[in-house]
Amino acid sequence: MKQGIVRAINATPVWILVVIQSVSLYVSTGLVKDAFSEIEPVYAAWYRVGFLALALLAWRRPWRKSVRSRFPKISTDKKAWLNIVILGLAITVMNTVFYIAVDNMDMGIAVSIEFLGPLTVAVITGKDWHERVGIVIAATGVVLLAGISFASPQSGNFLVGFIAILCSACMWGVYIVAGRKISFTGHSIDYLTVAVTIGWVVQSVFLAVPAVRAVVWPRVGATWSLSAEGALKLVLLLLCASVLGSFLPYVLDQLIMPRLTSGAFSVMQSINPAAAVVVGLAFGEIPTILELVGIVMVIVAVLVTFSGDRYPA
Numbered sequence: 001m002k003q004g005i006v007r008a009i010n011a012t013p014v015w016i017l018v019v020i021q022s023v024s025l026y027v028s029t030g031l032v033k034d035a036f037s038e039i040e041p042v043y044a045a046w047y048r049v050g051f052l053a054l055a056l057l058a059w060r061r062p063w064r065k066s067v068r069s070r071f072p073k074i075s076t077d078k079k080a081w082l083n084i085v086i087l088g089l090a091i092t093v094m095n096t097v098f099y100i101a102v103d104n105m106d107m108g109i110a111v112s113i114e115f116l117g118p119l120t121v122a123v124i125t126g127k128d129w130h131e132r133v134g135i136v137i138a139a140t141g142v143v144l145l146a147g148i149s150f151a152s153p154q155s156g157n158f159l160v161g162f163i164a165i166l167c168s169a170c171m172w173g174v175y176i177v178a179g180r181k182i183s184f185t186g187h188s189i190d191y192l193t194v195a196v197t198i199g200w201v202v203q204s205v206f207l208a209v210p211a212v213r214a215v216v217w218p219r220v221g222a223t224w225s226l227s228a229e230g231a232l233k234l235v236l237l238l239l240c241a242s243v244l245g246s247f248l249p250y251v252l253d254q255l256i257m258p259r260l261t262s263g264a265f266s267v268m269q270s271i272n273p274a275a276a277v278v279v280g281l282a283f284g285e286i287p288t289i290l291e292l293v294g295i296v297m298v299i300v301a302v303l304v305t306f307s308g309d310r311y312p313a
Helices: 004-010 012-036 042-059 078-102 108-116 116-125 131-153 158-183 188-215 230-259 260-268 271-283 287-307
Strands: none
Touching: 004 042, 004 108, 004 230, 012 042, 012 078, 012 108, 012 230, 012 271, 042 078, 042 188, 042 230, 042 260, 042 287, 078 158, 078 188, 078 230, 108 116, 108 131, 108 158, 108 271, 116 131, 116 260, 131 230, 131 260, 131 271, 131 287, 158 188, 158 230, 158 260, 158 271, 271 287
């Protein structure tokens, strides 16, 4: 059954997978923003990464001898392990600072600025005219969306959000580069499992105790989490956000990345600002005409970039 699912995913056009991935990610973000009134964003990020690590560990069980044998030996391949550690830390930091950003600015602004990370990777690694033309169109659309958002900033500490999303952009670029390296190992999900676990362990040193305390004893100003079943509802909401915002997107990434160059993968991610705006409709964010123009430009960039895609498995 597992192989059948993988074959079905490999037979699906990449852009469809990325649309599913983007919608899932930003529905998750919209949902978890409701939890920020009950728990600090950094603590919510700890649960997000933690649930992702636990789900991957339960699925892949990397402690099994058959799985352990797939990993490189530390004594002979330190570079491979360094890449795994970098990937895990990039995922952890990216998720944490992204939550800080969306707590202080509109989701559309955050996603547009965050795209500076993968866009930089695309500019550096793009090799053919599809990617180069797609990069130009995507960049124009993203700048338009970001410019409109900057012109009418939302409530919150915008400077804090801006710094956080720039950090997230950097980590997104690192994630793309490191993630591609493990995607060609033939056992990328197992590598991802160990990487995320390492990142969560490091994160837990700083956040585990206060994050658990924040659920058991909600912060001042909390509302619905103070009810009899409030803690359970909060944990379930964070679990749902982790599945939709991390587990599904990261697993799909490892199946998508081997099919694309780094540049093509990065430009394909340019659909994210458009997806964030569209999903925002469900949360009361109505786009302007100029925002719609930006969305169309991003979609055109995706089509141009992948006009020659043959969907190689």
